[in-house]
Amino acid sequence: MTSAVVTGIGVAAPNGLGLGPFWEATLRGESGIGPVRRFDASRYPATLVGEIDDFVPEEHVPGRLIPQTDRMTRLALAASEWALADAEVTPGTYDTTEMGVATSAASGGFEYGQRELTALWSSGPEHVSVYMSFAWFYAVNSGQISIRHGMRGPSGVFVGDQAGGIDALAQARRNIRKGTPLVLSGGMESSLSPYGWVARIKGGHMSARHDPADAYRPFTAGADGYVPGEGGAILVVEDAARARDRGARVYGEIAGYATTFDAAPRHGGTPGLRRAVEGALEDAETDPSDIGVVFADGAGDEAADRIEAEAVAAVFGPGGVPVTVPKTLTGRMSSGAAPVDTACALLALRDEVIPPTAGIGSVAPEYDLDLVTGAPRPWRPGAALVLARGAGGFNAALVLRRAV
Incomplete structure (x- = not known):
């Protein structure tokens, strides 16, 4: 069966803009979490965020696109440029019909939408931008990326909160197997406006703590919830044979995937994360003993953390596999989080080192996890x-391995 491999990565994260700066900061344990700066959050119960403060859109996006795009799309366009450059894909490498796009989204263009709704309310409909018709939409990143790079192959978008990032990468692999040689895939989020902020707060799982070092601490006693973040990653996924023929550098193979959905609590049933893990391992034809590290979802919520820890322990045994949550340095980036974790996993394969879960003193003993903390851990x-898990019951699991 056709293999799908990752040949290029573009990352925009609160602790690093670009793949190199992000990875170096992650290994150093350098956090991008701090007080909200994009707007005055002092009136809200949650005031911390992982915010990208060194992105200047005009340096990365053509000027004509600035009025048409929300911040999340500008970040996605920049990351797609970086990913293609990293993969050494240039115009002419593939025909335009041989390239597609599959991204994930959770919030859409909240910042753009709030600005235009304010204009509608305060000044009237004639002051609303015509670009509002698409700039807020979930699928806009896929559309703008495909237009920007002339990608006329299969394209789409997945909406599954955190889990959507894995679903998009799985769709990229699916399209590779159907004959599309290259798919740009991943997710990017930025909903840092009052409109987006109150929507997150309404979910009831954000940390109300004001100390960045103490706010987002998954798998610890007294975990208080999560800190949101903006950013994500765009990856170049290619047919392995085509990538090999053009001499591309390969980070790793997307070897296995599975997804499940939890019923609402009122309907009963058991959480489906374990079944997603087992399904991904089966899809990859991989034994649990072959997994050397788990990049956990790390919700930072006691009940959700317990479900994840129980699923990992059930499959791998108590403390049976190293686990890490590098997103403690960035916050949870919704649909952008799993693509960033995927980038971390591929770099961990390349550099033979597991990035740590920062800011965690000790794991609560009831979780039975071998959590990598403090410093990076060498591994073979x-x-x-x-x-990854998304609000509403989404679960997704992805197996990555070195390409043969």
Whole structure:
């Protein structure tokens, strides 16, 4: 069966803009979490965020696109440029019909939408931009990326909160297997406006703590919830044979995937994360003993953390596999989080080192996890498992391994 491999990565994260700066900051344990600066959040119960403060759109996006795009789309366009450059894909490498796009989204263009709704309310409909018709939409990143790079192959968008980032990468692999040689895939989020902020607060799982070092601490006693973040990653996914023929550098293979959905609590049933893990391992034809690290979802919520820890322990045994949550340095980036974790996993395979979970003193003993904390941990790479869960019951699991 056709293999799908990752040949290029573009990252925009609160602790690093670009793949190199992000990875170096992650290994150093350098956090991008701090007080909200984009707007006055002092009136809200949650005031911390992972915010990208060194992105100047005009340096990365053509001027004509600035009025048409929300911040999330500008970040996605920049990351797609970086990913293609990293993969050494240039115009002419593939025909335009041989390239597609599959991204994920959770919030859409909240900042753009709030600005235009304010204009409508305060000044009237004639003051609303015509670009509002698409700039807020979930699928806009896929559309703008495909237009920007002339990608006329299969394109789409997945909406599954955190899990959507894995679903998009799985769709990229699916399209590779159907005959599309290259798919740009991943997710990017930026909903840092009052409109987006109150929507997150309404979910009831954001940390209300005001100390960046103490706010987002998954798998610890007294975990208080999560800190949101903006950013994400765009990856170049290619047919392995085509990538090999053009001499591309390969980070790793997307080897296995599975997704499940939890019923609402009122309907009963058991959480489906374990089944997603087992399904991804089966899809990859990989034994649990072959997994050398798990990049956990790390919700930072006691009940959700317990479900994830129980799923990991059930499959791998108590403390049976190293686990890490590098997003403690960035905050949870909704649909952008799993693509960033995927980038971390691929770099961990390349550099033979597991990035740590920062800011965690000790794991609550009831979780039975071997959580990598403090400093990066050397490892002999086997395969890596990336987990993600989205609000509403979405679960997704992705197996990555070195390409043969």
